[in-house]
Structure formats: structure tokens, C-alpha cells
Amino acid sequence: MTAGRDEPTGQRRRPVGLGHLTLLDVAPPDLVVLAGRAGFEAVGLRAAVASPTEEPWPMAVGSPMLRETLRRMDDTGVRVADVEIIRLSPETRAADLRGLFETGAELGARFVNVIDFDPDHRRAADTIAAIAEEAAPFGLRPCIEPMVYSGLKSLADAVTVIDGSAAGIIVDPLHLQRCGDTPADLRRLDPRLLGYFQLCDGMLTEPSGLPRHHRLPRGQPADVDDAQLEARVARMLPGEGELPLREIIAAVPPDLTVAIEAPNLQLSARLGIPAFLRRARDAAARLLDAPSREPGPPGPPDSSDRQEARQ
Numbered sequence: 001m002t003a004g005r006d007e008p009t010g011q012r013r014r015p016v017g018l019g020h021l022t023l024l025d026v027a028p029p030d031l032v033v034l035a036g037r038a039g040f041e042a043v044g045l046r047a048a049v050a051s052p053t054e055e056p057w058p059m060a061v062g063s064p065m066l067r068e069t070l071r072r073m074d075d076t077g078v079r080v081a082d083v084e085i086i087r088l089s090p091e092t093r094a095a096d097l098r099g100l101f102e103t104g105a106e107l108g109a110r111f112v113n114v115i116d117f118d119p120d121h122r123r124a125a126d127t128i129a130a131i132a133e134e135a136a137p138f139g140l141r142p143c144i145e146p147m148v149y150s151g152l153k154s155l156a157d158a159v160t161v162i163d164g165s166a167a168g169i170i171v172d173p174l175h176l177q178r179c180g181d182t183p184a185d186l187r188r189l190d191p192r193l194l195g196y197f198q199l200c201d202g203m204l205t206e207p208s209g210l211p212r213h214h215r216l217p218r219g220q221p222a223d224v225d226d227a228q229l230e231a232r233v234a235r236m237l238p239g240e241g242e243l244p245l246r247e248i249i250a251a252v253p254p255d256l257t258v259a260i261e262a263p264n265l266q267l268s269a270r271l272g273i274p275a276f277l278r279r280a281r282d283a284a285a286r287l288l289d290a291p292s293r294e295p296g297p298p299g300p301p302d303s304s305d306r307q308e309a310r311q
Contacts, residue, residue, distance in 0.1 A: 014288040017042035017081045017259030024217035029068040036076035038277035044082040047103045055219045061102045082111035090118050094130035105138040114144045116151040121160055129165040143195030145170040148178045149227050155181045168195025173243045174202045183247040196257035201241030235262045238283040
């Protein structure tokens with residue numbers, strides 16, 4: 001069986017992955033199957049935790065879950081584009097990450113996601129360079145993601161930290177907007193610095209007063225500010241918000257690896273996971289497979305979907 005649904009004759013769809021954060025409570029083998037049924041060509045998998053409270057998926061080399069994930073990849077044709085996640089801190093040591101790199105290599109991943117919480121950019125740069133060197137024999141490129149609530153609060157910060165290393169930058173429209181960066185800032189970057197592209201949407205202004213959840217997927221910290229809560233459980237699907245997605249898409253190379261990362265607890269619960277994923281894949285196709293890459297206004301979602309994203 002191969003991934004994807006039937007396509008109209010002559011229409012070529014750009015391959016799109018599904019980031020694990022979109023449905024973090026779904027186990028990796030099941031995510032592979034669900035993604036394939038919805039038309040996704042790849043997935044990203046959370047093989048290491050982002051915080052001490054997060055419950056890890058047992059994906060070490062030799063584990064039953066990793067073997068089952070590989071079996072389902074063979075059955076569906078869905079590949080793994082990236083593995084997550086390295087939470088970079090002053091104590092991070094590249095040699096301690098070998099287990100994650102081994103898992104990534106076993107899955108055939110190309111990238112490993114890094115989030116930086118080291119406030120010292122010089123030290124972080126040394127660490128990311130060491131991670132890039134350690135990951136290279138496993139065929140992995142570490143890619144770092146600027147986020148307003150992390151140690152890297154802009155594209156400029158990310159460029160500073162990866163300068164001189166083999167690491168790359170992750171383009172995420174929500175984080176780009178919240179950091180105050182623009183498509184013009186993206187266009188000024190050397191395209192070789194870009195690793196991959198996470199596609200989602202949101203409102204132009206950061207929401208406030210988001211409803212709190214007793215539990216977030218896989219035990220992610222629930223006592224966080226609105227910016228973090230929005231990123232983890234209240235994003236919008238591409239084209240259903242206000243972010244300048246067409247301008248962002250036009251600012252990055254057309255062959256840049258792309259994945260949907262759009263967790264929305266309320267919308268996925270209302271639609272059900274299969275329908276939510278089909279809607280996400282179709283939303284990506286409308287943006288990425290359009291005849292022209294010129295910016296243009298997306299079609300508006302209905303009012304209930306906008307309300308769910310704010311909540």
C-alpha cells in the first residue's frame with residue numbers, strides 16, 4: 001500500500017509531512033498509518049521529550065515500538081523526515097544525544113529538531129556545532145527553531161547561533177510572526193541556512209486569555225503562558241487564519257521540505273482525527289500546489305473554526 005489518496009490526472013502534489021506535535025498523543029506507528037491515509041507523504045516523530053514532565057514514546061533502537069513503526073512505514077510508503085527533540089540548555093552535551101541520532105538513522109530521517117533555551121548565544125553556538133558534528137555520521141542535520149519564549153527570539157538570533165556550523169533553521173509561520181520577523185526577513189537569508197518548513201496558521205496578534213487545559217498531550221507542561229499554549233494546542237490549519245502564508249511560501253526555496261505542524265485540540269476533537277488530517281492535507285495542497293507562488297488571500301474559514309483556534 002502506498003501513502004496518499006488518488007490525485008487528478010496530471011496534477012502533481014508537493015510532498016508534505018505531518019509533524020508529531022499536531023497529534024502528540026498518537027503513538028508513532030499509528031501516526032504513520034493515519035498520515036498515509038490522509039495523503040501525507042511523511043511524518044516527523046517525537047523520539048525524545050521536550051520537557052521533564054513529558055511522557056516519552058519508547059522509540060530507542062531495538063524497541064518494539066520502533067520495529068512496529070518501521071513495519072508500518074514499509075506497509076504505507078510513509079517516510080520519516082525528522083525526529084524530535086533536543087532541548088538545548090547550558091548542560092546539553094552532544095555525546096549524550098547518540099541514542100536519538102541512532103533512532104533517527106534507523107528511521108531514515110534527515111533532520112533533528114532543536115529548541116534552544118540556553119541564554120548564552122556563544123555557548124549555544126558551540127553546543128549546536130558539536131551536535132551537528134555528532135549527528136552527521138547518522139545522516140542527520142540539526143535544525144533550530146526561533147521562538148519568542150526561547151533563547152532564540154528572532155531569525156537573527158538563529159543565524160548567530162548556527163553560524164559556521166552545518167545546522168539549519170526551521171521556518172515556522174506562527175513563531176515567525178510572534179518573533180516579529182517578516183517574509184522580507186526570510187528573503188534576506190542565505191537559502192542554504194534553511195532546513196525545513198513547518199506549515200500552520202494563526203491570528204496576526206497573539207491571543208490572550210486562552211482557556212487552560214488540565215492536561216496537555218503527553219504531559220506537556222500546562223502551566224504556561226498564552227504564547228506557549230497557542231503553539232502547543234491552539235494553532236490554526238493553513239489558510240484558516242491571518243498569517244501571510246503565501247508570502248512566506250514565496251520567500252523560501254520551492255523544494256524546501258515542508259510539514260504541517262498545527263495542533264488544535266478543539267478542532268481535532270470536533271472533526272475526529274481522520275477528518276482533521278484530511279482537512280489539514282487539503283489545506284496544504286491549496287497553498288503549495290497553486291499554479292502561482294504569488295501572494296494572494298486565502299479563503300476564510302467559518303466563524304466556528306476561528307473561535308476554536310482562539311480557544
